[in-house]
Amino acid sequence: MEKSTFQAKVGLAEMLKGGVILDVVNAEQARIAEAAGASAVMALERVPAQIRKDGGVARASDPGMIQEIQAAVSIPVMAKCRIGHFMEARILEALEVDFIDESEVLTPADDDFHIEKSAFKVPFVCGCTDLGEALRRIGEGAAMLRTKGEAGTGNIVEGVRHLRTVNGHIRRLTTLRPEELMTEAKRLGAPYDLVKWVAENGRLPVPNFAAGGIATPADAALCMALGAEAVFVGSGVFLSQDPERRARAIVDAVTHWENPKKLAEISTGLGEAMRGLEMDRLTDADRLSKRGW
Amino acid sequence: MDAPIGVLALQGGYAAHEAALADLGLATRRVRVPADLAGLGGLVFPGGESTTHLKLIHRFDLWGPLDAFVRSGAPIFCTCAGMILAAREVVHPAQESFGWIDLKVARNAWGRQVHSFEDVADAPLPGDEAPLPLLFIRAPRIEAVGPAAEVMATVKGEPILARQANVWAASFHPELTADRRLHRRIFGA
Numbered sequence: 173m174e175k176s177t178f179q180a181k182v183g184l185a186e187m188l189k190g191g192v193i194l195d196v197v198n199a200e201q202a203r204i205a206e207a208a209g210a211s212a213v214m215a216l217e218r219v220p221a222q223i224r225k226d227g228g229v230a231r232a233s234d235p236g237m238i239q240e241i242q243a244a245v246s247i248p249v250m251a252k253c254r255i256g257h258f259m260e261a262r263i264l265e266a267l268e269v270d271f272i273d274e275s276e277v278l279t280p281a282d283d284d285f286h287i288e289k290s291a292f293k294v295p296f297v298c299g300c301t302d303l304g305e306a307l308r309r310i311g312e313g314a315a316m317l318r319t320k321g322e323a324g325t326g327n328i329v330e331g332v333r334h335l336r337t338v339n340g341h342i343r344r345l346t347t348l349r350p351e352e353l354m355t356e357a358k359r360l361g362a363p364y365d366l367v368k369w370v371a372e373n374g375r376l377p378v379p380n381f382a383a384g385g386i387a388t389p390a391d392a393a394l395c396m397a398l399g400a401e402a403v404f405v406g407s408g409v410f411l412s413q414d415p416e417r418r419a420r421a422i423v424d425a426v427t428h429w430e431n432p433k434k435l436a437e438i439s440t441g442l443g444e445a446m447r448g449l450e451m452d453r454l455t456d457a458d459r460l461s462k463r464g465w
Numbered sequence: 466m467d468a469p470i471g472v473l474a475l476q477g478g479y480a481a482h483e484a485a486l487a488d489l490g491l492a493t494r495r496v497r498v499p500a501d502l503a504g505l506g507g508l509v510f511p512g513g514e515s516t517t518h519l520k521l522i523h524r525f526d527l528w529g530p531l532d533a534f535v536r537s538g539a540p541i542f543c544t545c546a547g548m549i550l551a552a553r554e555v556v557h558p559a560q561e562s563f564g565w566i567d568l569k570v571a572r573n574a575w576g577r578q579v580h581s582f583e584d585v586a587d588a589p590l591p592g593d594e595a596p597l598p599l600l601f602i603r604a605p606r607i608e609a610v611g612p613a614a615e616v617m618a619t620v621k622g623e624p625i626l627a628r629q630a631n632v633w634a635a636s637f638h639p640e641l642t643a644d645r646r647l648h649r650r651i652f653g654a
Contacts, residue, residue: 173582173583173584173621174582174584175579175580175581176579176580176581176582177582177583179583179600179641180578180581180582180583180600180601180602181578181581182641183581183600183602184578184602184603186478186481186602186638186641187477187512187545187546187603188477188513188514189477189478189479189480189513190474190475190476190477190480191477191513191514191517206516207520208520209476209516209517209521209524210517211476211477211514211517212514246516246558246572246573247514247516247517248514248577248578248603265579268576268577268578268579269577270577270578270603271578293579294579295578401480420524423517423521424521424524426476427474427475427476427497427521427525428497430495431497431498
């Protein structure tokens with residue numbers, strides 16, 4: 173028997189496909205998420221929009237709160253650590269969370285280095301804005317990727333940009349000749365072996381989900397149509413007028429993204445979505461997606 | 466043309482099963498509403514979160530149609546969460562199930578994700594030369610096998626693959642390995 177192999181880590185990401193991972197800040201929200209049909213929850217102290225509003229340093233959550241959520245639901249429980257903060261990650265591993273998100277939503281602990289993720293038994297998910305960043309994270313051991321989007325804005329524009337950019341880069345790689353791949357690896361700043369793998373297979377070696385700015389069932393379905401394999405929803409549910417209904421609707425939309433008639437039913441009468449933010453109102457310092465490299 | 470094999474596509478590992486069936490030259494169809502079941506030659510219940518699958522099965526009025534399809538006798542393959550749905554009894558915690566196969570199944574019984582593992586089956590299936598490679602992800606455990614079900618494979622003596630008439634149930638994920646023998650055995654090709 174061999175535990176926590178890379179294949180076992182990616183396997184959990186495979187099982188989360190076609191589903192919704194919801195941010196929750198307490199056990200009650202976790203139960204609402206599970207009842208709505210979420211396939212996992214992300215335990216954190218404040219949703220991204222609240223972190224954005226409060227300012228200050230955002231850190232990993234209190235272990236007690238994560239354990240309460242683990243006790244409240246039977247679906248996988250994820251938690252976030254700061255970029256580069258391998259000690260927060262070790263603590264989360266000791267709690268046996270099912271996935272660690274090395275997340276730009278929290279304040280980075282290291283400007284230069286991300287966590288060496290292959291050293292952990294728990295799988296990691298990391299954000300990416302383009303293919304080079306995606307492959308760097310996989311090179312460090314990430315078993316799942318997600319777009320960074322622009323968390324806590326309720327605005328899908330950055331998530332869409334990141335999905336299109338990653339998938340556009342992948343398509344481009346498949347058109348290159350073998351002798352062109354090393355130069356492309358240099359240009360992307362990505363490990364050559366992974367660049368070669370993507371060029372040969374036309375896809376990433378791990379699942380890629382959408383995150384950041386998803387506020388409506390249509391946003392979630394759009395991400396699926398653009399090639400995301402599942403979605404993370406942060407502030408979009410619990411900062412909306414009717415979280416239970418909206419959570420259920422987003423879950424349904426990720427299942428029925430190929431069926432616009434169903435999506436119309438699903439999107440009907442959900443009450444107000446979270447109030448969104450326009451990107452040009454954000455300064456560079458406000459942009460969480462610029463964190464990490 | 467042969468009837469396509471359906472893959473329940475509410476949430477979870479449905480794409481990997483589609484790819485496995487495509488490797489065998491079989492056509493597939495995603496099942497999300499009752500009408501999708503018409504004319505299928507078999508059906509896969511993939512892994513994922515069984516609680517999510519159950520909720521969506523009820524929400525989209527699939528309970529009756531799925532039950533009728535499985536009882537019609539077409540080949541059925543249930544992996545991981547699918548096995549939980551198919552079992553006669555589910556514990557840890559208790560939850561509703563279809564009862565197509567005479568097993569008592571405990572959810573997430575090997576522990577959380579850090580305890581997910583790879584192994585190899587104790588012995589080859591009848592007619593095979595090598596045992597199946599096994600990948601377990603937050604897997605359920607077969608706690609008891611009733612008289613109607615037959616154990617087809619074990620790991621360290623513990624049942625992990627069982628069959629009752631047309632219904633096969635596995636607590637592991639053959640669709641996530643490169644080994645296609647089990648899909649071929651169940652769906653022919």
